[in-house]
């Protein structure tokens with residue numbers, strides 16, 4: 001079963017995707033990480049996406065949908081982290097899933113909007129892997145250093161208060177309608193987790209969801 005992580009910036013989607021990737025062998029597809037890699041490498045996609053990302057706006061649907069088409073060429077169950085973010089993206093994903101004969105369940109990270117600014121302004125990121133930490137809620141072993149590689153952590157340019165406000169408004173306007181898209185009685189594809197809980201308690205809820213589908217834990221390959 002493929003998982004679609006739905007929820008506002010800072011809800012904890014990336015944190016949980018990394019944990020499930022390690023423990024259950026999922027592949028995390030983070031559109032934000034892919035876009036940031038393209039920006040760093042100065043690819044045509046990166047050059048086109050950068051202005052939107054810097055201002056906290058969404059990158060146009062056609063660019064994102066083309067990018068995701070390529071991602072589905074690989075086998076194996078995925079966690080979609082940060083995609084879809086608009087109704088046209090969700091429709092394109094449904095079409096892609098149909099073509100690939102795959103199923104997906106959407107998991108809503110339900111969180112109080114008031115905690116998000118604190119989570120995002122305190123977030124520290126390892127750029128190459130997309131691993132994140134939080135200076136208070138999930139600190140690295142040494143401040144500013146990635147636990148795994150020893151490389152320096154960065155604070156994302158769009159994790160400053162002014163851009164966060166814009167990103168949360170964009171979420172409410174363009175992405176929150178996906179809750180109704182997935183929560184329709186006809187196909188019952190939405191499960192909600194309490195994302196205000198501490199990180200390990202959120203993981204427990206997610207394990208309940210995926211183990212209901214007959215997944216078993218295994219070590220990463």
Ligand code: ADP
Nearest residue numbers: 010011012013014015119123133134137198199
């Ligand atoms: P998203 O991918 O949804 O934007 P992240 O997973 O990057 O969010 O989490 C945002 C920040 O909040 C990170 O610094 C992360 O360490 C921290 N965080 C994630 N989950 C929780 C949680 N349940 N409680 C407190 N802090 C959290």
Ligand code: AMP
Nearest residue numbers: 031032052053057058059064082083085
């Ligand atoms: P994220 O890492 O998920 O917080 O995404 C960072 C930024 O990348 C967003 O603010 C958008 O500009 C862009 N982005 C990521 N995913 C998408 C998407 N599915 N559709 C449009 N823009 C996206």
